Amino acid sequence: MLRIQAKKTLKLAFPIILGEVAQMSLGIIDTAMVGAVSYKQLAAAALVMSVINIPYVFGIGITISVSQMVSMANGRRDKKLVSHYLYNGFWVCAISAVIISLVIELSKNILFHLDQDPTVAQLALPYLQIMGWSVIPMLLFLAMKQFTDGLEHTKTAMILSLSAIPINVFLNWLLIYGNWGFPRMELVGAGWGTLITRILIFIVLALIILYHRTFRRYVAVRSIVWKLKWKTIKELLDIGIPSSFQITMEAGAFAVSGILIGTIGAVEQAAHQIALSIASLTFMVSMGLSQAGSIRASNTFGRNDWGLINAIGKSTIIMALIYGTFCAAVFIIFRFQLPYVFNDNTEVVSMAAYLLLFAALFQISDSTQAISAGLLRGIKDVKIPTVFIAIAYWAIGIPVGCLLAFYYKMGAAGIWMGFITGLTFSAVFLSFRFRKMVRNSIGVEKLLQQANK
Secondary structure: HHHHHHHHHHHHHHHHHHHHHHHHHHHHHHHHHHHHHHHHHHHHHHHHHHHHHHHHHHHHHHHHHHHHHHHHHHHHHHHHHHHHHHHHHHHHHHHHHHHHHHHHOOHHHHHHHHOOHHHHHHHHHHHHHHHHHHHHHHHHHHHHHHHHHHHOOOOOHHHHHHHHHHHHHHHHHHHHOHHHOOOOOOHHHHHHHHHHHHHHHHHHHHHHHHHHHHHHHOOOHHHHHHHHHHHHHHHHHHHHHHHHHHHHHHHHHHHHHHHHHHHHOOOHHHHHHHHHHHHHHHHHHHHHHHHHHHHHHHHHHHHHHHHHHHHHHHHHHHOOOOOOHHHHHHHHHHOHHHHHHHHHHHHHHHHHHHHHHHHHOHHHHHHHHHHHHHHHHHHOOOOOOOOHHHHHHHHHHHHHHHHHHOOOOHHHHHHHHHHHHHHHHHHHHHHHHHHHHHHHHHHHHHHHHHHHH
16 A cells, blocks of 8 residues: 555656656756856855745645645545645745745845855856746746646646756856856856846747646636635635745745855855755755645545545655665765865865765655645645644754854854754654644544544
8 A cells, every 4th residue: 555655756756756856957057057167156145045945935835735725625536626736836835936036036135144255156146036936937936736636637847847957057058157248157157047047938838738638628717717715815825824834934044054154164064955956856855755745635624535645645754764764875986076076176076075974864754744745735734733833843953053063163064963953852742743633633533433423
């Protein structure tokens, strides 16, 4: 039973994983291509990612509500409700995206008040502005991707995400280095390349949903169900806002940690960005498994089949443990080779290799907590898990990291030890929470069956 469910989840997850890796690759490509210019440009890219990740990831959390509600409606075989959630979800995400971009633009001067290297902060400013506005097309793309994923048509967005990689590389090649007569824009060129790429994939996915026969039946009922309703918006926000806080707690902790490491030095910040980029890339697989498990759990939740939810959950968590162990081994074995993808500065590479040892230690707990949180979202349990995650990162992870980094003089390694502590707490409590929720629901289901007899 568990093996069968694992195969079904993997089949659904594989295109999601490729799409997630492709999207993450856009940032890694920017980092690697800019790192070839200078390590200060790399540090500036790291600073922008640290600042922008908190509002950006909050927006991603809002988009998650679309897949959850679409999947549940699809489980009930209600195409009108699916279409209704698409329309309302799109506008919720659109408004959120505009607000986030405006917040980033209005707060851009924060770069000069974070005790960073002045040259790094100056290089980061125009890049932050461009990346801030690129949030709008990206979140709109993700909103529609969540719709197609919620219907388990995961290959559509995957193909677009993969096609974005060569487009982004080509645009970066033109604009960062000034090839084919284009101006040499360096870090700013990377920002423009990402913005143009995100606009293109958003437009293409929108056209596919509107005109492809696969989604025709959901668009055909638009005159009846494409209406904004506060009740629907509230349903989306009830899932989206706690989901946003959950992933923002984690992303925010990593972002703040990046800023804290930046106060130690530019070399440490560049090394941190390299190690974090590598760890983030492997985390995309965990996120893909989390989303697939969440979609399947939500679909089954719509049919109220708790026995199947239990099997989906157990099989997915087992996959998380296996995958986390594999990633830890890869990080340890190849820690001296991987940093050279981003930078060839000996000091930066040496520090990055050291930090990868700590990244290896939290691979299992990171994968487990992400998947457990996704499964809980699938059964509409988001409020208590949000509290667990807040405690894990902000009451445990960040304070422990600061204590070790600055009081015990462990530097960047101390911050990463804080990551390990927080992630482990989160993994343990979220996995136990899912087991408890499922066990209680199965018990209630059995009592009802006995009463009906």
